Amino acid sequence: MLHVQQVSGGYGNEAYVQDVSFTVQKGEILGVLGPNGSGKSTMLKLISGALPMLSGDVALQGKPLRAYAPKELAKKLAVLPQLHANTFTHTVREVVSLGRYPHQSGFFSSWRDEDEQAVVQAMAQTDVIQYADTEMEFLSGGEQQRVFVAQALAQKADVLFLDEPTNHLDIAHQRQLLDMVRTEAKIHGLTVVSIFHDMNLAALYCDRLLLMEKGRVRIIGEPHEVLVDAQIEQVYDVDVVTRAHPKEATPQVTILPSVSLQKEARVTAEHIHITEEAVVLQSPLPLRVLSSAVYNAGLGWYRTLINRTVDPLYDVTNVSDEFAQFIRKLGALPTNCVGMMTALTTDHAVIREFNSEAGHLIVAVTAGVGKAIDVSKTCERTSHYEVGTINTWVIVNGELTDEAFVQAMMTATEAKVKALQIEEVRDQTSNTIATGTATDSILIASTQQGQQHAYAGTASLLGKWVGHAVFETTVEAIQRYKQLKEMAR
Numbered sequence: 001m002l003h004v005q006q007v008s009g010g011y012g013n014e015a016y017v018q019d020v021s022f023t024v025q026k027g028e029i030l031g032v033l034g035p036n037g038s039g040k041s042t043m044l045k046l047i048s049g050a051l052p053m054l055s056g057d058v059a060l061q062g063k064p065l066r067a068y069a070p071k072e073l074a075k076k077l078a079v080l081p082q083l084h085a086n087t088f089t090h091t092v093r094e095v096v097s098l099g100r101y102p103h104q105s106g107f108f109s110s111w112r113d114e115d116e117q118a119v120v121q122a123m124a125q126t127d128v129i130q131y132a133d134t135e136m137e138f139l140s141g142g143e144q145q146r147v148f149v150a151q152a153l154a155q156k157a158d159v160l161f162l163d164e165p166t167n168h169l170d171i172a173h174q175r176q177l178l179d180m181v182r183t184e185a186k187i188h189g190l191t192v193v194s195i196f197h198d199m200n201l202a203a204l205y206c207d208r209l210l211l212m213e214k215g216r217v218r219i220i221g222e223p224h225e226v227l228v229d230a231q232i233e234q235v236y237d238v239d240v241v242t243r244a245h246p247k248e249a250t251p252q253v254t255i256l257p258s259v260s261l262q263k264e265a266r267v268t269a270e271h272i273h274i275t276e277e278a279v280v281l282q283s284p285l286p287l288r289v290l291s292s293a294v295y296n297a298g299l300g301w302y303r304t305l306i307n308r309t310v311d312p313l314y315d316v317t318n319v320s321d322e323f324a325q326f327i328r329k330l331g332a333l334p335t336n337c338v339g340m341m342t343a344l345t346t347d348h349a350v351i352r353e354f355n356s357e358a359g360h361l362i363v364a365v366t367a368g369v370g371k372a373i374d375v376s377k378t379c380e381r382t383s384h385y386e387v388g389t390i391n392t393w394v395i396v397n398g399e400l401t402d403e404a405f406v407q408a409m410m411t412a413t414e415a416k417v418k419a420l421q422i423e424e425v426r427d428q429t430s431n432t433i434a435t436g437t438a439t440d441s442i443l444i445a446s447t448q449q450g451q452q453h454a455y456a457g458t459a460s461l462l463g464k465w466v467g468h469a470v471f472e473t474t475v476e477a478i479q480r481y482k483q484l485k486e487m488a489r
């Protein structure tokens with residue numbers, strides 16, 4: 001559809017943009033990224049014919065750009081520039097109608113139904129139809145931007161060049177605009193080349209990305225090939241971390257501030273207090289937590305950890321709202337809290353600290369093993385599972401990689417299984433050694449300060465201590481469970 005071959009050019013005789021080549025297929029969205037002054041707008045001007053090329057070729061639908069008459073080209077290619085002409089005294093409808101210029105034989109003399117429809121549709125798609133008769137000077141920056149996008153859409157061209165289309169737009173209008181562009185591309189075959197500063201939006205909406213650096217193409221490829229930490233760091237000279245989008249199969253980039261507001265602190269067992277209702281850790285600094293907790297499971301940053309005692313008949317239909325109320329009652333914030341539940345009273349909790357070569361660790365366990373099960377036999381079961389829970393917290397004063405977090409979970413789980421084995425906890429149904437319960441929960445938390453741990457597998461320094469600490473604490477928690485059970489008889 002669009003072939004750009006070794007294009008060089010700029011302003012006057014200086015070729016700021018050099019040797020740019022790429023192809024965009026019909027219905028494809030290509031995002032153009034790059035730092036300020038890297039030549040994105042200049043490149044777009046060169047390939048749209050707004051600036052003369054010093055060398056190279058651009059072909060649109062197989063025909064060289066220079067072979068098109070201006071009006072013929074405008075029917076094929078619409079451009080949303082970065083800076084717009086002064087249109088203050090015009091109404092929105094007039095500005096959008098200018099997009100129909102290539103389709104007119106004499107200016108406004110042959111206005112047809114199809115022109116009117118295109119203008120109304122473009123105003124509706126960009127959510128500016130309610131301002132149709134308002135003059136541009138009375139619109140906000142974001143509303144004006146949407147009018148210029150409407151003007152480009154009204155042109156009904158096969159190819160759309162956009163220079164920062166989401167400039168000034170709030171997130172709802174960013175999404176509306178880009179959803180619409182994507183729909184036009186995927187359903188009606190619109191071909192799009194768009195400059196973005198927001199690389200996360202670009203990754204979400206573009207099929208491929210082109211990264212510019214000092215007037216040249218650094219790389220062109222799918223978002224996961226382009227948004228690579230080291231590459232972005234080199235081109236933009238900023239520290240970043242790239243992570244998967246939580247719902248879409250595309251990366252998202254987060255900048256790392258060079259000035260941290262995080263104060264230095266340590267977590268100890270003194271930050272844990274136990275009431276009748278819960279075991280609560282109130283950390284002096286946010287902890288990075290990976291957990292299978294009931295409340296705020298997954299990966300996040302939290303200051304409050306709760307292991308809450310609930311009635312064995314606790315109604316789990318609306319845990320989220322009920323748990324949030326409980327957290328507020330404790331004086332904590334639900335958005336800053338990870339919560340687990342157990343049917344055990346809080347006097348079952350065993351909390352141990354370990355000063356080790358791997359740093360300072362805290363492990364807290366409640367081990368309700370009355371309904372323990374053997375995982376290798378559960379598929380033979382027909383009976384309903386009864387609640388009974390082993391809740392395990394591992395808190396590390398140290399900095400863990402993602403790999404270490406996941407490995408710490410495995411290591412802690414293996415240590416728990418070993419504790420059940422040593423304590424000869426049995427699955428009452430199969431009469432074999434149990435491996436856990438049906439509702440066990442685990443949490444790994446770290447201060448992300450101090451000693452660094454790349455790994456926490458069983459043979460790594462941290463893994464050895466997590467294994468030892470979880471084993472010792474779980475054994476003690478199981479013994480306490482047995483004692484308290486005995487005393488209650």
Ligand SMILES: Nc1ncnc2c1ncn2[C@@H]1O[C@H](COP(=O)(O)OP(=O)(O)OP(=O)(O)O)[C@@H](O)[C@H]1O
Pocket residue numbers: 011016034035036037038039040041042043
């Ligand atoms: N009209 C102009 N005349 C002369 N030089 C210009 C002109 N416009 C831009 N330049 C120069 O060309 C280089 C590339 O600018 P360009 O606008 O293409 O960058 P960009 O990647 O789009 O930047 P930004 O992200 O800031 O919009 C810059 O060094 C800039 O100063």
